[in-house]
Amino acid sequence: MKAAVLHEANQPLTIEEVTLQKPKAREVLVRTAYAGLCHSDLHFIEGLYPHPMPLVPGHEVAGVVEAVGSDVTYLQPGDHVIGCLSVFCGACQQCTAGRTVLCENTEVKMTPGMSRRLSWKGGEVMHQFLNLSAFAEQMLVHENALVKIDPEIPLDRATLVGCGVITGVGAVINTARVPAGSTVAVIGCGGVGLSAINGAALAGSSRIIALDTLAEKLELAKEMGATDTVLVGPGGSNTDPVQAVRELTQGGVEYAFEALGLKQTAEQSFAMLRPGGTATIIGMVPFGQKIELHGFDFLRERKIQGSSMGSNHFRTDMPRLLTLWKQGRLKLDHLISSKITLAEINEAFARLKGGHVVRQLIEFA
Secondary structure (H helix, E strand, O other): OOEEEEEEOOOEEEEOEEOOOOOOEEEEEEEEEEEOOOOHHHHHHHHHHOOOOOOOOOEEEEEEEEHHHHHHHOOOOOOEEOOOOOOOOOOOHHHHHHHHHHHHOOOOOOOOOOOOOOOEEEEEEEOOOOOOHHHHHHHHHHEEHHOOOOOEEEHHHHHHHHHHHHHHHHHHHHHHOOOOEEEEEOOOOHHHHHHHHHHHHOOOOOOOOEEEOHHHHHHHHHOOOEEEEEEEOOOOEEEOOHHHHHHHHHOOEEEEEEOOOHHHHHHHHOOOOEEEEEEOOOOOOOOOOOOOOOOHHHHOOOEEEEEEEOOOOOHHHHHHHHHHHOOOOOOHHHHEEEEEEEEHHHHEEEEEHHHHOOOEEEEOO
């Protein structure tokens, strides 16, 4: 099969012929329909997070089951599925406590470098990315990395739910558990941030403040449910986002969400809280980067926390989100910027880095 391969950080991806093993016990072979380009992929491409190479990136994905290995009972060929990097075992301490997103079983949620499902050049190891490797015509994954969905759902819309949407909406609903009537700020209006805004609207927030450096992103944020917008940076009148949010809310928001993965914006999300407020870091702050906070702020019961993939229970959450889309309450159509071929992947990542696109989807034949 053809796959996009990363050989070295900060180098273009190349299209290579890669071989998959046949499905073993509890493994499923999926024909990829669409794969989304996400900033998380870009973090690894730019070397901000370590991973053995060469590897096939990609983790936001939907497709159709082609074959199943022994002991697979949940899926069968022909099923439409969404992949999720939150693969779970169902038996470890985290899973049995209800935190499947934090599964600790490394036989199922394999750590980087462990998988031997992919190979190239007649047998050399090709590393699997986040137990998925979606930038390829096919995927071989554990059955617990997949959720079966209604075959009437368009697979391009379903793909969006596989990472960006579940991460953003889930951070609001599952991680922060934002109650109705709350005030919310979201820093960064990419795919994840826009989904967090949509999640805040679904939660019944009374005030949803969107912050970004691009005016077109803020216009999109309004369509997703933002009640107020703050244009930050050289092009904006508000150079201090914390002050802007404090003025809009007369003291700060109850919930802030950081969706960029930057030290500065993570610190800003905490600083724009009113006493008793909670900041949730959704973005991937570069590996090894430290965040600095004022100790005094903790005396006013301000809190800061992380969110992994929206604290999801994806086999429950993703079908529910797709039902909300069918009802017109979850906004997916607004997120698709364009559809591309696998060969156009490097140009697409350059556009993503520029910030002027939300989600570009690789469309496989």
